[in-house]
Amino acid sequence: MSTLAIFGAGVMGSTLLSGLIRAGRPVEDLLITERDPERAKALAEQYSVRVLGNAEAAEAADTLVLVVKPQDMGALLEEVAPHLSPGNLVVSLAAGITTGFLEQRLPDGTPVVRVMANTPALVDQGMAAVSPGRHCDDRHLAEAEELLRSCGKVVRLAERHLDAVTAISGSGPAYIFYVVEAMIEAGVLLGVPRATSTELVVQTLYGSATMLKETGQHPTVLREQVSSPGGTTMSALRQLDDHKVRAAFLTAIEAAARRSHELASGQ
Numbered sequence: 001m002s003t004l005a006i007f008g009a010g011v012m013g014s015t016l017l018s019g020l021i022r023a024g025r026p027v028e029d030l031l032i033t034e035r036d037p038e039r040a041k042a043l044a045e046q047y048s049v050r051v052l053g054n055a056e057a058a059e060a061a062d063t064l065v066l067v068v069k070p071q072d073m074g075a076l077l078e079e080v081a082p083h084l085s086p087g088n089l090v091v092s093l094a095a096g097i098t099t100g101f102l103e104q105r106l107p108d109g110t111p112v113v114r115v116m117a118n119t120p121a122l123v124d125q126g127m128a129a130v131s132p133g134r135h136c137d138d139r140h141l142a143e144a145e146e147l148l149r150s151c152g153k154v155v156r157l158a159e160r161h162l163d164a165v166t167a168i169s170g171s172g173p174a175y176i177f178y179v180v181e182a183m184i185e186a187g188v189l190l191g192v193p194r195a196t197s198t199e200l201v202v203q204t205l206y207g208s209a210t211m212l213k214e215t216g217q218h219p220t221v222l223r224e225q226v227s228s229p230g231g232t233t234m235s236a237l238r239q240l241d242d243h244k245v246r247a248a249f250l251t252a253i254e255a256a257a258r259r260s261h262e263l264a265s266g267q
Contacts, residue, residue: 004147005031005061007054007076009043012093013067013122019150021047022124031057058083063143066092069262073097077105084110091144093117095166096263099133099159111135113144116165119173126152127169131159163264167256175249180205236254 003172004020005012009032021027031050034040040051058064068076073094084090084107091113092102102112112133120126128148132141141156148154157165180201187197211222228234240246 002062003029003031003060004063005033005052005057006067007033007057007063007080007171008066008068008072009034009039010067011119012117012118012121012166013065014043015051015151016042016065016067016093016147017123019124020147023150025150026260031061033057047216054079055083061088063089063147065147065220066090066094068094070094073101075107077102081106089140089143091115096260098201098264099131102131109135109180111137111140112138114159114162115144115148116162116170117148118169121151124151128152128154129157129162129165129169130154130159131162163257163260166260167184167253170260171253175252176205199231 004025004216006017009017013032013034017030017032020030027034027048030047031052032043033052033054034041034043044051052060054076064080064084066073066076073092086109089111090102092099095116097114099112099114100120102114103110106112113136114131114133115128117126117128121128126148128151130141130144130148145154146158180218183201183204184194184197187200188194192200202256209224211217212219223237227237
């Protein structure tokens with residue numbers, strides 16, 4: 001099996017590392033790099049994984065997975081580019097970093113895959129989209145997909161769609177948590193103890209998501225099953241419509257996609 005190096009073992013990097021190990025990837029085929037020596041030491045002890053410098057890891061790896069912050073990507077590419085060999089695959093999880101940006105700074109012909117992942121990968125329920133660079137073929141994409149499947153689900157999309165993916169699933173957990181916060185606060189306002197209100201809301205969210213996934217029914221159908229004419233749910237939904245909550249969500253997600261495009265353009 002090929003050697004894989006994860007550059008940047010922060011939250012997402014370490015999540016990917018643990019997911020790969022749980023999925024059966026031999027630890028001897030994995031490398032990490034990490035600027036924080038204490039964190040590097042802790043991960044080496046926890047997973048028995050080798051920790052190398054960026055240049056050494058680039059020399060040793062067949063696949064390089066870049067999980068650094070977008071503002072650190074230029075410096076990392078400058079450091080690792082001289083150490084790449086023909087056939088190396090580069091997979092980037094940095095938000096807003098385009099395949100073009102990567103290809104300009106890597107040896108000509110290097111296959112690059114851009115990934116947009118999200119934080120539920122922490123509990124193996126992530127949603128990731130992968131997009132190929134100019135030199136990628138199906139084999140490279142399949143390798144990237146296998147990598148991300150260790151932490152959740154993966155879809156393959158053209159890069160032009162990644163701003164929308166960023167706005168929907170990348171930022172999406174924050175929207176969900178925002179609504180959950182509001183529902184919990186509403187329960188407290190109505191006199192329910194906070195712990196109980198939290199349990200009610202979280203289980204309702206989990207059950208609703210499970211219904212969506214397992215029934216395959218359109219959310220409108222499932223919503224209408226709860227909405228009896230003249231009942232409590234209809235009264236609540238009327239208030240949401242009066243406050244233009246649906247329109248606000250559309251506008252908010254459009255704003256996130258626009259900001260993703262600006263970041264990818266270097267703004």
